[in-house]
Amino acid sequence: MLFFSGYHLRRRTPPVYCYILPNWPRFSRAAVLFVALSLLLESSKAETIMHPVEKQITRGAGGKILTNAGVWSPDGEWIVYDSRSDPAGEVFDGSTIEMVNVRTDEVRELYRSTNGAHCGVASFNPRTPQIVFILGPENPTPDWSYGPFHRQGVVLDLGKPRAGAPRGGMVNLDARDLVPPFTPGALRGGTHLHVWDGAGDWVAFTYEDHSLAQFAMETPTNGINLRNVGVCVPGHPVRVPKDHPRNHDGAFFSVLATRTVANPRAGSDEIKRASEEAWVGTNGYLRPDGTRQHRALAFQGRLAGLNTETNSEVFIVDLPGDVSIPGDGPLAGTAGRMPFPPRGATQRRLTRTINRKYPGLQGPRHWLRSSPDGSRIAFLMKDDSGVVQLWTISPNGGEPRQVTRNPWPVTSTFTWSPDGRWVAHAMDNSVSVTEMDSGLTTRLTPRCEDVVAPRPEACVFSPDGSRIAFIRRLPSPEHPANQICMVTLGH
Numbered sequence: 001m002l003f004f005s006g007y008h009l010r011r012r013t014p015p016v017y018c019y020i021l022p023n024w025p026r027f028s029r030a031a032v033l034f035v036a037l038s039l040l041l042e043s044s045k046a047e048t049i050m051h052p053v054e055k056q057i058t059r060g061a062g063g064k065i066l067t068n069a070g071v072w073s074p075d076g077e078w079i080v081y082d083s084r085s086d087p088a089g090e091v092f093d094g095s096t097i098e099m100v101n102v103r104t105d106e107v108r109e110l111y112r113s114t115n116g117a118h119c120g121v122a123s124f125n126p127r128t129p130q131i132v133f134i135l136g137p138e139n140p141t142p143d144w145s146y147g148p149f150h151r152q153g154v155v156l157d158l159g160k161p162r163a164g165a166p167r168g169g170m171v172n173l174d175a176r177d178l179v180p181p182f183t184p185g186a187l188r189g190g191t192h193l194h195v196w197d198g199a200g201d202w203v204a205f206t207y208e209d210h211s212l213a214q215f216a217m218e219t220p221t222n223g224i225n226l227r228n229v230g231v232c233v234p235g236h237p238v239r240v241p242k243d244h245p246r247n248h249d250g251a252f253f254s255v256l257a258t259r260t261v262a263n264p265r266a267g268s269d270e271i272k273r274a275s276e277e278a279w280v281g282t283n284g285y286l287r288p289d290g291t292r293q294h295r296a297l298a299f300q301g302r303l304a305g306l307n308t309e310t311n312s313e314v315f316i317v318d319l320p321g322d323v324s325i326p327g328d329g330p331l332a333g334t335a336g337r338m339p340f341p342p343r344g345a346t347q348r349r350l351t352r353t354i355n356r357k358y359p360g361l362q363g364p365r366h367w368l369r370s371s372p373d374g375s376r377i378a379f380l381m382k383d384d385s386g387v388v389q390l391w392t393i394s395p396n397g398g399e400p401r402q403v404t405r406n407p408w409p410v411t412s413t414f415t416w417s418p419d420g421r422w423v424a425h426a427m428d429n430s431v432s433v434t435e436m437d438s439g440l441t442t443r444l445t446p447r448c449e450d451v452v453a454p455r456p457e458a459c460v461f462s463p464d465g466s467r468i469a470f471i472r473r474l475p476s477p478e479h480p481a482n483q484i485c486m487v488t489l490g491h
Contacts, residue, residue: 051490052444054431056474056483057100058107063482065089066458066471068367068413069278070123070195076462077101079469079484080110080131082120087473087482089457092146094120097133097156102467102486111156111170115139118146121193126463127200129158132173134192137246144246148208149189149225152176153232155251173203175238175250178210182332185238185253185324187339189213191230197295198282198372203232204297206275207256209338218262222336229277229299230256230339233323255323255331256339257297258315259347264304269349271301271315276367280316281374285395295319296395298368298377300361301349311360314351314368314379316395320344350393351400353381363388364456366413370395371420376436378403378423380410390414390423390434403439412456417465424461424468429453431470431487444468444487455482465489 058064062083071079078101082094097111097119110131113119115138122133135154136146144150153173173194175186182188189209196203206229213225236253264270277299284294301315320342324331329340341347353359363380370377376392383389383402388409393400403423404410412426422433427441431454434441445454455471462468467488474483 052487053490054445054485054487055102056472056485057102057105057469058484059105059476061476061478061481063087063089064471064484065094065120065482066460066469066484067121067123067193067195068458069369069415069460070126071458071460071469072462073099073124074126074128074463076464076467077103078108079486080122080124081484082122082133084120087455089120092118092120092134092136094118097122097131100484110158113138123195125196125200126198130200131156131158132194132196132203134194147190148192148227149210149213151190151192152248153191153194153203153205171251172248173232173250173252174205174254175240176246176248177240177332178244178247179241180335182330182334182339183238183240184326184331185236185255186240186250186332187230187254187256188333189225191232191254193367194232195279197279201234202295203252204277204279205230205232205254206277209333211333211335212338215336223338224262226260226262226338227273227275228256228260228338229258229274229297229317230254231295231297231319231323236324253324255342257317257319257341257345258299258301259341260338266304269303271303272310273302274299274315275302276300276365278368278370278377280370280377280395282372283374285370285374288396293318293395294321296374298350298370298395300368300379311353313349313353313360314377314393314400316348316350316377317341318344318346318348348397350377350395350397351379353400356381357384358382358386363409364411364413369414369416369423371416371436372418373420378414378416378436390425390436392436403436404434404441405439406441412454412459412470414459415461417461418463419465422461422465424459426454426456426459426470431459431468433468433489444489451480454485 064081078099080099084094095113117138118136157169177183177186188211191205194203194205209225215224232252232254238250258274261270277297280296296318298316300312302312323342325343327343333339362382390403391400408428414425429447430443431445460469
């Protein structure tokens with residue numbers, strides 16, 4: 001495997017030598033020359049395509065945090081972010097959503113939370129000037145403070161405020177109903193990390209359930225709170241009774257898409273957690289019979305191993321066009337059971353890695369990412385040497401394909417370029433891209449010290465594929481702070 005340094009534009013492999021004996025037949029000499037020239041052309045590809053230029057976009061105090069996808073405005077001119085007090089953003093204490101212009105460095109405040117609430121994890125609609133983000137509880141109380149099942153999604157229209165939209169064009173994404181019988185299309189807990197599909201219509205999220213969080217263990221009459229994945233569908237606003245102070249309406253119809261169980265059977269495809277999801281393709285994917293599955297989510301499913309350990313594998317759930325039809329149980333769930341997926345939601349396991357030397361998905365926390373055409377789902381897993389590499393698998397199943405074979409592990413989340421040729425990620429304290437067909441990796445920024453290395457949370461391609469947004473922790477007036485940086489790929 002060749003590894004190229006786009007920053008230094010130097011190949012790290014010896015030149016290709018070709019020895020031709022004078023007494024070889026003419027056709028043999030021609031064949032050898034052809035092979036040698038082909039090797040030279042192939043090995044020079046990564047050197048000739050990129051002349052990357054890095055730029056720091058933000059400055060000043062405050063730890064900027066990027067979501068792992070969807071941070072670019074549709075026109076590629078702005079990057080949306082929030083600010084938190086710790087480098088990894090694990091402390092959800094931000095109060096503003098802002099965006100920065102990548103050409104002028106202008107910063108605009110888009111939203112400021114009030115009444116003790118916090119906000120963060122913002123992403124753009126890929127088609128229209130809207131953002132979606134997490135909003136924590138206003139006026140928090142000891143029994144209702146921010147947490148996985150005490151948060152919601154909100155949509156902010158950056159254009160003109162829509163008629164009937166409160167708070168200057170901002171609406172609740174998901175409705176909440178905490179009093180049974182629950183309202184179909186509403187949820188009973190908290191949603192997190194909202195990402196639009198390629199059409200800018202449906203929104204995916206992860207979910208945890210307030211109603212079941214009161215139970216410490218599963219019984220014949222009740223389940224327990226487990227993380228799941230769901231979708232919000234526009235065009236069906238949901239109104240709920242106001243018989244609980246934390247109930248609220250939602251502009252979208254929300255359902256869970258995945259099925260989990262508290263105690264998966266060892267060796268089965270049952271999972272106890274569904275998370276780190278991604279839309280499959282900008283328009284779904286092609287099934288083996290040539291028909292198109294228009295919407296599907298790939299996600300990490302955590303299951304029980306044969307020796308009581310847990311591993312995460314790649315799963316997929318195909319979504320129906322109409323999510324308002326109940327499946328095996330009520331869409332809104334019951335007082336003792338999680339909301340049920342709609343009819344036609346089909347969950348399948350794609351990877352089976354139990355017999356590998358390092359089973360399960362590995363590496364930094366990462367979200368699965370699909371190629372734009374939906375034919376490949378990328379994930380991280382260790383090779384037999386214990387190095388975290390990029391892998392892909394078809395949404396139709398089959399054997400995983402190892403893409404990279406680098407001596408350094410992938411150290412961040414990742415995204416595909418819009419043309420499906422590249423994946424951007426961090427590696428060896430650099431921002432890099434990997435050509436997904438050949439597996440060749442190009443270093444875009446020079447290797448640096450650990451303290452200022454690209455952070456693992458985000459490495460996001462722009463809509464036109466010419467730039468990558470990421471975070472470095474850099475000196476600021478008072479102490480080091482996360483700053484948004486960008487590398488431009490010159491061609």
